Amino acid sequence: MQTETILTGQVLSFTGSPFGQNAADAARFYEAVGIGGGQITALGTLDELRAAAPQARVENYGDKIIMAGFVDAHAHYPQTAIIASWGKRLIDWLNSYTFPEEMRFGDPGYAREIASRYLDLTTANGTTTVATYCTIHPESVDAIFAEAQKRGQRIVAGKTCMDRDTAPEGLRDTAQSAYDDSRALLNRWHGVDRLSYAITPRFSPTSSVEQLEALGALWAEHPDCLMQTHLSEQVDEIEWVLGLYPQARDYLDTYEAHGLLGARGLYGHAIHLEPRERDRLAETGAALVHCPTSNTFIGSGLFDMDGMMRTGQQVALATDTGGGSSFSMLRTMAAAYEIGQLRGRALHAAELLWLATCGSARALHLGDKIGNIAPGMEADLVVLDYGATPVLAQRTARAGDMWETLFALIMLGDDRAVSDVWIGGGRVV
Numbered sequence: 001m002q003t004e005t006i007l008t009g010q011v012l013s014f015t016g017s018p019f020g021q022n023a024a025d026a027a028r029f030y031e032a033v034g035i036g037g038g039q040i041t042a043l044g045t046l047d048e049l050r051a052a053a054p055q056a057r058v059e060n061y062g063d064k065i066i067m068a069g070f071v072d073a074h075a076h077y078p079q080t081a082i083i084a085s086w087g088k089r090l091i092d093w094l095n096s097y098t099f100p101e102e103m104r105f106g107d108p109g110y111a112r113e114i115a116s117r118y119l120d121l122t123t124a125n126g127t128t129t130v131a132t133y134c135t136i137h138p139e140s141v142d143a144i145f146a147e148a149q150k151r152g153q154r155i156v157a158g159k160t161c162m163d164r165d166t167a168p169e170g171l172r173d174t175a176q177s178a179y180d181d182s183r184a185l186l187n188r189w190h191g192v193d194r195l196s197y198a199i200t201p202r203f204s205p206t207s208s209v210e211q212l213e214a215l216g217a218l219w220a221e222h223p224d225c226l227m228q229t230h231l232s233e234q235v236d237e238i239e240w241v242l243g244l245y246p247q248a249r250d251y252l253d254t255y256e257a258h259g260l261l262g263a264r265g266l267y268g269h270a271i272h273l274e275p276r277e278r279d280r281l282a283e284t285g286a287a288l289v290h291c292p293t294s295n296t297f298i299g300s301g302l303f304d305m306d307g308m309m310r311t312g313q314q315v316a317l318a319t320d321t322g323g324g325s326s327f328s329m330l331r332t333m334a335a336a337y338e339i340g341q342l343r344g345r346a347l348h349a350a351e352l353l354w355l356a357t358c359g360s361a362r363a364l365h366l367g368d369k370i371g372n373i374a375p376g377m378e379a380d381l382v383v384l385d386y387g388a389t390p391v392l393a394q395r396t397a398r399a400g401d402m403w404e405t406l407f408a409l410i411m412l413g414d415d416r417a418v419s420d421v422w423i424g425g426g427r428v429v
């Protein structure tokens with residue numbers, strides 16, 4: 001692929017996972033990155049890239065940081081308008097705020113409005129790929145895929161399925177309609193442009209056994225699709241699940257017994273796991289999605305990042321908006337750091353940045369396409385200004401090295417630190 005544009009700055013590229021080694025050794029910095037045909041074409045010095053592509057346009061970002069766009073591995077775009085709703089824990093929060101809002105998405109006009117607003121907000125925060133739940137309404141799935149397609153974005157989305165009377169009337173499908181609608185949406189969108197479909201049972205408490213089985217069968221018919229759901233977020237929720245599924249050995253077993261455990265499974269939260277669940281998830285290679293701002297905001301608990309990484313789990317990072325309290329993956333990394341501290345493990349800036357890019361991309365089985373800057377990868381980039389606000393500028397002026405600067409950027413940054421975003425090789429205006 002020919003280089004059409006060269007961006008200069010401090011270009012961060014990961015050479016491997018920073019977990020299990022000296023974290024800083026997992027990354028390299030370059031002066032310039034080349035882009036052409038929607039992909040990364042080259043990394044090196046400006047002179048090297050210019051010599052290889054003398055016709056290329058040069059965009060000079062000074063000493064700003066250029067890295068892969070953030071990958072948010074678990075979000076609920078239909079909850080955009082109810083983010084920051086006060087005072088409830090999970091089940092009450094769903095009933096009080098979430099379900100009434102999600103009911104509105106049968107209206108395609110409203111679904112389109114929120115889908116567009118959501119992608120504006122996430123892009124402004126430097127997030128270039130999301131894996132999002134929709135609502136039970138197929139219209140909500142069409143809305144987000146159509147909007148992402150228009151913007152050339154790589155996203156993962158799926159129709160949320162719920163058929164038990166634990167979900168309110170008006171927000172329920174059936175086992176058969178969940179299968180039929182999910183299959184039709186998958187056939188319409190999966191693999192089109194940069195879009196992928198995820199089979200999406202919301203969580204065991206809102207699905208019947210028949211629905212879980214039907215979606216397990218659909219996954220077996222389309223094994224290249226992802227499957228996303230929730231697992232062991234709050235202690236009360238786990239008790240509720242075990243009451244509804246008396247045969248189940250544990251929460252994970254409610255999925256496993258119905259064909260919903262696999263390497264392409266994404267399990268949101270996964271905080272309060274039993275040893276058997278940990279073992280099965282690790283054996284399967286399924287991904288645990290850490291949602292730190294949500295876990296503090298809804299009061300769910302402290303994810304065991306260190307334990308999970310030590311035992312070889314696949315871990316992704318996510319906002320879980322609107323249960324999460326921010327659209328920003330910088331704020332999300334800061335919350336992951338704080339939760340790590342509460343569990344006695346200070347995560348390195350390289351680990352946090354890797355989780356928000358490579359780690360999440362790998363969990364979505366997109367690690368060969370997005371989540372890093374390397375030749376052949378798709379050109380989804382974020383340009384970060386570590387002097388964007390007075391607080392950042394005065395702190396980073398003191399930094400002794402690049403990692404100290406990046407750590408301050410994580411802890412103090414938000415959308416104001418996002419200077420530019422490139423999606424599919426094009427600059428987002």
Ligand code: GUN
Pocket residue numbers: 076090094098202203230233294298320323324
């Ligand atoms: N569990 C089931 N549905 C949801 C949701 O929408 N948000 C969160 N945080 N947890 C859930």
Ligand code: ZN
Pocket residue numbers: 074075076230268320323
């Ligand atoms: Zn969620």
